Amino acid sequence: MRIYCFVFCIAALCFGQDQAELQQLTDQGRTMMAAGDASGALVAFQKALAISPNSAELHDQVGFLLAVLKRNAEAEDEFSKAIALDDRLGVAHYHSGVAYCLDKDYARCIPELQKAARLDPKSFTYRYHLGNAFSAAGRHSEAAEELKAATALQPRNAEVWNALGLAYQNANNVTSAVDAYRHASQLNPGNLEARNNYGLMLVQTREADKAIAEFRRVLETDPGNVNAAMNIGTAYMSKGDLDHAAAQFRAVLARDPNQALAHYNLGLALKNKDDLVNARSEFESAIALDRGLTEAHYALGISYWQAGDFDRTIEQMNQAVAMRPDYGEAWFILGTALKQKGALNDAVSALREAVRLRPEDPGPYNTLGQALRVTGDIEGSKAAFAQGAKVKAAKEAEQAGMLKRK
């Protein structure tokens, strides 16, 4: 009995000493973290973990510090241990998720963040990072859902509104994107990226004048902001004000003649003014600066097409589809120009590709039908026209639905 008491007393004494040391080490670790000394903090917490190896919180803490020190594999291991010890430790799931995200392993990142968010749905941090993870993984509707929840938790956080705007934009929910970006811009007028995005969404909702005002605000703060300057031109283009658009793009080029996109956009403005010669010159300049600008090849090809130069049209469209094999519009014009040149077999191939890539557009079907007819494939021609008619009817039904009197 006496021995048991002795052992018990010694154990109690040792435990008390351990707790004190554990506390000391934990405090030390936190102090070092606050001072930015991740390495020192890690040592302290590892010592603490040696005392209390079944502490989920300590495993999580160690894992966090390892992640800070970019020792991701070890970090993930610690997080796993923390979660194994306590599956309801939200912060461990959160840290684990973030670590996987840093490795761009969204397949693992997202479930961990989701667990964290389920455990603590009122955590702005968890919802925000989960939303960002969804965005990075291309799951934009889910991203929008989480980020929307995050804005409810911190309605004055401009960053999250900006992230929400981007998620809506990528999810093609333009109206909601406009609203989100508007919030971001109002909360942080200095966030020029948000303001630029806001303006671009306003262009999409056909509010070009409002968009121009936003872009001009960006330029007031940052006169050299090329994006904003270009976006003004884009906004003018969207409302058909080609003269102002051209002037704007010229202004960008006056500052920096090597802006390929500005040359391209100026070319578009000139082309729409039927100034094909100068438009071509701009497209060629854009291509010279950026050979990979497929849209410039396409637009150059169109300008040749309008002038009846089918050889050059074909050349440019071939370049465009070589660089971007899923460029449906380019396949379509390529096929059309080949048909006009009489190269019917090549035309049919190109048009079939256009149909495959743009099944919602009746144009390629009709042109394919015309080409097949000339080759003598009457049944194929009829089938193509029939399919084109179906697609057209579906589009018209959709338009009719939109026009129901409200």
Added chain:
Amino acid sequence: MPSRRGFIQSMCATASVFSLEQIMAAPAAVQFVNVARQAGLNERTIFGAEKKNKFLLETTGCGVAFVDYDNDGWLDIFFVNGTRFEATYAPGKAPVSRLYKNNRDGTFTDVTVKAGVARTGWGQGVCVGDYNNDGHEDIFVTYWGDCSLWRNNGDGTFTDVAAKAGVTTDPGHGQRRWNTGCAFLDFDRDGHLDLFIANYIDFDPKTAPLPQSGPCLYKGLMVACGPPGLKGGKNILFRNNGDDTFTDVSAKSGILNTPGTYGLGVLVADFDNDGWPDIYVANDSTSSALYKNNRDGTFSDVAIDAGVAYSPDGKPQAGMGISAADYDCDGLLDIVKTNFSGDTHSLYRNLGNMTFDDQTFQAGLGKNTRFLGWGVGFLDYDNDGWADILVCNGHVYPEVGETDAEAGYRERKILYRNLGNGKFQDASMDAGPGILEKVAGRGCAFGDFDNDGDIDVVVNCVNDVPQLLRCDNTMKNNWLLVKTVGTKSNRSGIGARVICSTGDHRQTNEVRSGGSYISQNDLRLHFGLGSSETSDLEVHWPSGAVDKVPGVAANQIVTIVEGAGIKSRRARND
């Protein structure tokens, strides 16, 4: 040829659209000058609200006809007129269609009331033809709602006999049909002119969507909705019974087999040279229709197979006005069609066997996309024997007038000169102030109103006074004007094909009702002869008869009667 002072004065009378340098530069050999004001054509066409339109009906504007209603050998003018939804007019002040008699001195007199043709309504198109073969040209006017068949009484007056003749288009139940382009044609070759009417949209202002419904936007501006998304109308074919009445044979003829379409311009021509008239309809925002005459009272829509339904890349276009001519002088009638801005106009070259090849880009018409075209005509403006093209433009939506969008609401014309090699050159900037003047043009008609051997143009503008573009041609090229009078064929000679040969150069054209954008050209056929002093004429009548008239001297107006050759000749300005 006007004096220089008169020339400058006439330009200053219109909105200034050109620089002093342009005014003072030496004019090119052919100039179009707007002489509407001096001519006494000063009444505005009223059509829809001026700044913002709720409905598409307010945008389509009206047609215009050159018609020699009194058979004096001088072209008179009939302007269709419209109205406004919310307007109320004092008695006698409502806008009416107008008939102007040619005074033969460059001026016209308004004889509307005297002629009894003053009607108010949403007037659309006009076409001319002697439907009762009494020797006087009658006038058919389409409306949103019931149309008017103005029977020419031969004494300077007209009577609306639409109901009596059975060409009303009232579907009942308080509804109205939206009738647009029209043409008289003898589709069954029985010697009596039948009547084809295009229809646009099934429209009821009580249920039609408003701009905010879609919302319907154009470059960010809220505009009238449609046609896409709206129910299309059904075209109509009336067969002339030969007793001053007509029967609706739309269903029987197969015209109704084309599903609801948005029909505007109507063009009748024998496209496959089989002696039977076919009908081409420019549809808005959908495939155009080409009704091939099956010679048995029926038609088949072969537009898609023929290659005239779509753009070169297979897309439906917003087709408005159309014209036919043999622009490459190969004996086959080709087609030009106007389309929306952002698109090109279309040039379809006839290859024979009812097939066409879209030559828009190859011919040089692909370079202009910023204008919105309505009325169009092939015309040999320089009398060199090759058909040129003139396009009347103006934007659909008055809302763009408030902005700097594209070419604006009021737009200039485009003149393409035929180079004789299948290609055209844009000659607009050198063709005179009338071409450069910006208006909201709609229907336009082509004809020689001053009988001086060159083709003038009359334009019906939306909510504005019209234009009368007199062609002042100082070139020495020769010309011929041919009027046809049927005896076994319909009296107007509509459908008669005239081949005018000067050496190896053969020009082919047909007497045609309707065409352009819901308008009516001079029924006389004009041929430019270049330096040739004579030409040989061949007239293929709708009856099947052929008259050959060789060695016709240039620079005169001849009347050829079926079976009897030339019955009268008149020198220019006579």
